[in-house]
Amino acid sequence: MSAHAPGRFTATVRDSRTGPVIEASGELDQDSAIYLKTVLRRALAVRPAPPVLVVDLVGVTFFDSSGLNTLVQARRDAERQDTVVRLARPTGIVALVLEITGVGQVFPVDKDVPAD
Structure with missing residues (x-):
């Protein structure tokens, strides 16, 4: 399963031992956050x-408040069903936004992703 904003953002799901892994790539902004939310x-x-x-x-490669809000809402939705949302390998702008906003402290953050 995947969704994309042509040429700018993709989000692909793969299964792992612990559950689904969403691999996000590209610019995560107001327009593409809709795709990630889906x-x-x-x-x-x-x-x-x-x-x-x-x-x-x-x-x-780009991450603004729309992407941040999408992740926070997903965390809230997941908590209602006892699912933990973990963020993996945030780099560059993503790591900076998570740090500045303090949101990185409410998510478990991993340096690696689970193996298949």
């Missing part, structure tokens, strides 16, 4: 609910 909702709609949902951010 992928996150689909991944969280699987039954039984996954114990963990990982969002791999290593390929994200």
